[in-house]
Amino acid sequence: MDRKSWIAIILSVAGLFAWQWYVSKYYKPEVPPAASPSSPGATPATPVAAAPAAAPVSVVEQLPSMSARAESLSTNSTEFVFNNDAGGIEQVILQMHLGENHENVALNRNRSMPIGAFGFNPGEVLGGFEMTPDPTKDEVFFKRTQPDGLEISKRFSLPKGNGTQSPYVVNFEVTFTNAGTTAIQVPDFFISAGGAAPIHIHDLPMYTRFDWGHETKMSNIDVNWFSASSVPLIGIPIHGERPLYLETEPDIRWAAVTSQYFCTIVTPQSGSPTKSVWAKRFSTIKADAAPVLGIQGGLIQGGLSLAPGAREIRSFQIYSGPKEIPSLRELGPTQDQVMSFGMFGFVSEFLLWSMNNLHTLLGNYAAAIIVLTLLIKTILWPVQNKATNEMRKMAALSPKMTEMRDKFKDDPQKLNAETMKLYKEYGVNPFSGCLPMLIQIPIFFGFYSMLGTAIELRNSSFFWVNDLSQPDTIADVLGFPINILPIVMAGTMVWQMVITPKTGDAMQQRIFYFMPIIFLVFCYNYASGLALYWTTQNIFSIVQLYLTRNKPLPTLEKKSVIAKRSASEAKKKSKNRHSP
Numbered sequence: 001m002d003r004k005s006w007i008a009i010i011l012s013v014a015g016l017f018a019w020q021w022y023v024s025k026y027y028k029p030e031v032p033p034a035a036s037p038s039s040p041g042a043t044p045a046t047p048v049a050a051a052p053a054a055a056p057v058s059v060v061e062q063l064p065s066m067s068a069r070a071e072s073l074s075t076n077s078t079e080f081v082f083n084n085d086a087g088g089i090e091q092v093i094l095q096m097h098l099g100e101n102h103e104n105v106a107l108n109r110n111r112s113m114p115i116g117a118f119g120f121n122p123g124e125v126l127g128g129f130e131m132t133p134d135p136t137k138d139e140v141f142f143k144r145t146q147p148d149g150l151e152i153s154k155r156f157s158l159p160k161g162n163g164t165q166s167p168y169v170v171n172f173e174v175t176f177t178n179a180g181t182t183a184i185q186v187p188d189f190f191i192s193a194g195g196a197a198p199i200h201i202h203d204l205p206m207y208t209r210f211d212w213g214h215e216t217k218m219s220n221i222d223v224n225w226f227s228a229s230s231v232p233l234i235g236i237p238i239h240g241e242r243p244l245y246l247e248t249e250p251d252i253r254w255a256a257v258t259s260q261y262f263c264t265i266v267t268p269q270s271g272s273p274t275k276s277v278w279a280k281r282f283s284t285i286k287a288d289a290a291p292v293l294g295i296q297g298g299l300i301q302g303g304l305s306l307a308p309g310a311r312e313i314r315s316f317q318i319y320s321g322p323k324e325i326p327s328l329r330e331l332g333p334t335q336d337q338v339m340s341f342g343m344f345g346f347v348s349e350f351l352l353w354s355m356n357n358l359h360t361l362l363g364n365y366a367a368a369i370i371v372l373t374l375l376i377k378t379i380l381w382p383v384q385n386k387a388t389n390e391m392r393k394m395a396a397l398s399p400k401m402t403e404m405r406d407k408f409k410d411d412p413q414k415l416n417a418e419t420m421k422l423y424k425e426y427g428v429n430p431f432s433g434c435l436p437m438l439i440q441i442p443i444f445f446g447f448y449s450m451l452g453t454a455i456e457l458r459n460s461s462f463f464w465v466n467d468l469s470q471p472d473t474i475a476d477v478l479g480f481p482i483n484i485l486p487i488v489m490a491g492t493m494v495w496q497m498v499i500t501p502k503t504g505d506a507m508q509q510r511i512f513y514f515m516p517i518i519f520l521v522f523c524y525n526y527a528s529g530l531a532l533y534w535t536t537q538n539i540f541s542i543v544q545l546y547l548t549r550n551k552p553l554p555t556l557e558k559k560s561v562i563a564k565r566s567a568s569e570a571k572k573k574s575k576n577r578h579s580p
Helices: 003-027 325-329 335-339 342-362 365-379 381-396 398-407 412-426 432-453 484-499 506-512 515-523 528-549 559-578
Strands: 070-074 078-083 088-098 104-107 130-134 139-145 150-157 169-178 184-186 189-196 209-214 217-222 237-239 245-248 252-258 262-268 274-285 291-301 304-306 311-322 473-477 480-483
Touching: 070 130, 070 139, 078 130, 078 311, 088 150, 088 189, 088 262, 088 311, 104 262, 169 304, 189 252, 189 262, 189 311, 209 274, 209 291, 209 335, 252 274, 252 291, 252 335, 262 291, 262 335, 304 311, 311 325, 325 335, 342 365, 342 432, 365 381, 365 528, 381 398, 381 432, 381 528, 398 412, 432 528, 480 484, 484 515, 484 528, 515 528
Parallel strands: none
Antiparallel strands: 070 078, 078 088, 088 104, 130 139, 139 150, 150 169, 169 311, 184 304, 189 291, 209 217, 209 252, 245 274, 252 262, 262 311, 274 291, 473 480
């Protein structure tokens, strides 16, 4: 390659790594500020009274904080830990899933806003609830009485069968009772979905999101939506820091806080009108003192009027557990959209279904990915084989192409016209070699989306890989992780390109050599299962190329010659059939 080409390659590689550095800096959490009553997730000393003085209102007063107390309800795989005062689920311990340090994953841990908490201003939780557990009925009951006679009670209960059918689901009711002698106006209030933060140090921040469903669609933001934004590298501001996300739609069906592999979804049941959704960002500090950004949010319900002695119940269903499609689809028709498979969702679902079925047969997810890849490549063998043959034809045509470039080097339009004429004369399709790559693109992104949220891969091992859902880091050199599978993947891509028949001009060939670099940067800190898939398909393609490369180059003949020979042969056969 000439000097300009080398400079272009070096600048491109430097740009890719600079982009990785920029993204890591952009996603780097801020040091959390000291908690204050107005900070997201803090329990205020005095909640806001929310109604005009002229109308009958309930002035919601904060009762004194109560001593810490916890009770639990457990299913066969989940423990829901409740607390008094704020009156909700303090954390959800998933006994079938391990996090860092081989401890059980705990959702909503270390949050001041429990799941199912109640309040009138987003992020400000109403306290003073007294807790009464009833283990015989698998229920926990909370109650708070206002000075004006408004009673607010909350009841959490496991589904029938002690949650064996739906181990991650809790039924939830909020009851408003007017025990006074005058009418009470209850303002709009929110029900909290709790908070979500990365479970593992390598969990990607873009998966720490607030999702919500309206009609048949899903909208969402990730944790960096709240950050101030500017044009990359230039620094021109786009918007400042955002303290609150608030959206209103006429048909809100659910709201969720999600991390990469887990979620908490609150679904209003019939008779519980939802007006809006809200979300805020919070900071928490892990055991190693590293700050982590999370997201919290909830549903805003419409207020209500209560005559003396009247009562109204609002019902909800809470799901807090892994992102498993079968479990999510039991909640409703759209909750499975928290998987966020993207535009190739149908491909991701098929790949996930296939991988799980192969795992049932093989007992190992790495083996399932390898076998699934081999099946896909086998199905695509005829397409790849035809593309390889076409590339070999292009390679045989290279001398003529070189001669033509020299002849028309000063007339690009004439060169293009003569090139297309040459392709047509010899029956060569210059785009046929791209077909296998075009088919692989939706499969690659289907795998990318699926492996990014497939809970099945967590803690699945493969030789030196401890967790297929995480990078396969074996060491750190000067703070830079050494991940083996992406490096092997890039190496096999280079190997495949070296033995692939050369087509096109020199510049096109150089562009193709950027592909391993792009894929290496793209996959380096992603789930190692993706690099395992791409490495396997590269090795299969290399074997396929070796099986075809030793065949003699095809003989190039003009289509007119082939047509004449075919007509002559057909005429000869016809004559032989009619001869006595």
